[in-house]
Amino acid sequence: MTAPAATTTTTTTTTAAAAWLRRFHPADDAPVRLFCLPHAGGSASYYFPVSRALSPRADVVAVQxxxxxxxxxxxxxxxxxxxxxxxxxxMLPSCDRPVALFGHSLGATLGFEVALRLEAAGITPVALFASGRRAPSRHREDERVHEASDERLLATIQGMNGTNAALLADDELLRAVLPAIRGDYKAAETYRYRPGPPLSCPVVVLNGDSDPEVTVREAEGWTDHTDGPVSFHWYPGGHFYLNEHAADVIARIAQQIA
Incomplete structure (x- = not known):
């Protein structure tokens, strides 16, 4: 009577993990597993090029x-x-080797909270790559995009230049994904840091030098959130600077996790 129950539990757990985690180029023998966390409105497929470039040096897992x-x-x-x-x-069953975290925008804030939970479980990440996001303790009181009209929300994401052109051209499809985008913006804009022990892992901070979402001072605040080393890297461009500098960003990831 116990065997069927165990099988059902295993199947359910596997299915749930498959819903959350995407491995486009599995690298089972890689020494490091890199979890990539999307931006607001983003999806796992955004990190397909990262997975392709880093395999087999890293087993890249994109979060959906x-x-x-x-x-x-x-x-x-x-x-x-x-x-x-x-x-x-x-994620925990996949933390059977050293892990690193890369998050852009909302994904960077989420990466910080994930890193806190991993370290509480005895797993110190090789690195947290925090891209396009100010430090967790630096928030802006005037952010209310998630409460805006559909038109303003659409204008905001179009102005970021980070949304697939085909999606932007399909008004019906774009409006179909608005609830997810709005929910992501609410998560990012209502997040408030709760003081607690800092991380132990290194934090690599990456930003565009003309990104209106992150000032130098807001980026420097990441030093308050870890006892590990913090490095800062600025690239020409705005919030989605990494679209134009993907090769350089991927090379920096590879160098850090090596």
Whole structure:
């Protein structure tokens, strides 16, 4: 009577992990597993080029949030801590080797919360790459994009230049994904850092030098959140600077995790 129950539990757990975690170029023998966390409105497929470039040096696992692509029928999560709690549950079985975290924008804040949970579980990441996001303790009171009209929300994401051109050209499809985008913006804009012990892992901070979302002072605040080394890297460009500097960013990731 116990065997079927165990089988069902294993199958359910595997299915849940498969929903959250994408491995486009599996590298089972890689010495490091790199978890990549998307920006607001982003999806796992954004990191396909990163996976292709780093395999087999790293086993790249791209995270798929609820509410988009094949998970579009699931309710999206609009709270960073809840998202981190659920994600770490699925990640832990894959932490059987050194792990690193890369997050852009919302993904960087989520990466910080995930790193806190991993370290609490005895797993210190090789590195946290925090891209396009100010330090967790630096927030802006005037951010209310998630409360804006659909038109203003659409204008905001179009102005970021980080959304696939084909999606922007399809108004019906774009409006279909607005609930997920709005939920992501709510998660990012309502997040507030809760004081606690800092991380131990290195933090690599990457930003565009003309990104209106991150000032130099806001970026420097990352030094308050780890006892490990913090390095800063600025690239020409705005919030999605990494689209134009993908090769340099990937090379920096490879160098750090090596």
């Amino acid at each position: 949030y609820p509410g988009r692509q094949e998970r579009r029928h699931e309710p999206c999560l609009d709270d960073v801590r809840e998202l981190a709690d659920r994600l770490v549950t699925q």
